[in-house]
Amino acid sequence: SYPIQEMLSLIALEAQRHGAIVVGENLGTVPAEFNRTIYKRGVMGTSVLWFERDDEEPERFKLPSQWSREEMATTTTHDLPTVRGWWEGVDLKWRAQIQRLSSEEQSKHEQERDEERSALWRALGEAGAAEADDADNPPKEAPRKAIFQFVAAAPSPLVLFPLEDLLDLPEQPNLPGPPPEEGDGHPNWRRRLPARVDELFELAPVRHALDAVCGARDTS
Numbered sequence: 001s002y003p004i005q006e007m008l009s010l011i012a013l014e015a016q017r018h019g020a021i022v023v024g025e026n027l028g029t030v031p032a033e034f035n036r037t038i039y040k041r042g043v044m045g046t047s048v049l050w051f052e053r054d055d056e057e058p059e060r061f062k063l064p065s066q067w068s069r070e071e072m073a074t075t076t077t078h079d080l081p082t083v084r085g086w087w088e089g090v091d092l093k094w095r096a097q098i099q100r101l102s103s104e105e106q107s108k109h110e111q112e113r114d115e116e117r118s119a120l121w122r123a124l125g126e127a128g129a130a131e132a133d134d135a136d137n138p139p140k141e142a143p144r145k146a147i148f149q150f151v152a153a154a155p156s157p158l159v160l161f162p163l164e165d166l167l168d169l170p171e172q173p174n175l176p177g178p179p180p181e182e183g184d185g186h187p188n189w190r191r192r193l194p195a196r197v198d199e200l201f202e203l204a205p206v207r208h209a210l211d212a213v214c215g216a217r218d219t220s
Contacts, residue, residue: 008041015042021158023072027051035070044158045071049151050080059115061123064153073156075147075165078173082162085170087142089113094186098177124150129216144168144205145212152216161213163193168205 015022024038026045035045047067054060067073075083081091092113096106121138124130130146144165152159164172175186200206 004037008038008043011043012041023158025077026071027077039070044156046077047071047073047154047156048077048080049075049147050086059119061120063123063127064150065127065155067154067156069155069157071156072158072160073151073154074160074162075151076162076172078162079176081172082164082169083144083147084142084165084168085172086113087117088170090170091172091175094175098175098186120147127153129153144209148209148212149216152213159213159217161209163200166200166206166209167194167203168209169194 129149178185
């Protein structure tokens with residue numbers, strides 16, 4: 001019911017005035033034709049690794065070449081697990097605590113994550129980002145370099161990697177649920193990064209990640 005054309009016109013005007021890039025959070029359910037409408041006005045959408053699945057086979061991850069050219073590519077968002085957290089199932093442990101899942105429900109989620117890990121590992125191999133000789137046995141530790149290369153190789157005009165992923169952190173900034181004072185809630189927006197801003201690019205995890213990203217963008 002909002003005047004979308006007028007709003008997009010104002011956004012376009014202010015972006016032009018300030019030399020800004022506009023990225024829309026078009027995740028989840030959006031109205032029909034919404035994506036096409038914002039693309040026409042120069043607003044990028046958002047492609048998140050965890051959601052880039054094959055339309056006909058949702059258990060398969062799309063290869064980078066299949067990602068949209070109209071969207072910013074990223075590994076995750078502030079409301080979703082980090083690369084390390086997703087790979088290790090840290091978010092599942094939190095959800096079990098917050099939602100008070102039964103052991104059977106938790107086991108089901110963990111089994112699904114095992115299958116997703118294998119699917120992503122296979123996609124990394126197919127894309128040439130990892131040497132996935134045994135596609136059904138992904139490594140225990142998150143293949144950060146391969147994942148960064150995978151996302152950076154997308155034809156997106158812009159890629160974005162959260163600091164939590166660059167720093168190889170297991171915890172995400174935010175996880176909707178009850179507040180921490182109720183006992184089981186996630187400490188949303190309360191964590192400090194383990195390094196100062198002027199130190200970030202001297203840290204090994206960050207440098208390794210950026211090397212992988214720059215290499216993939218140079219050849220994409």
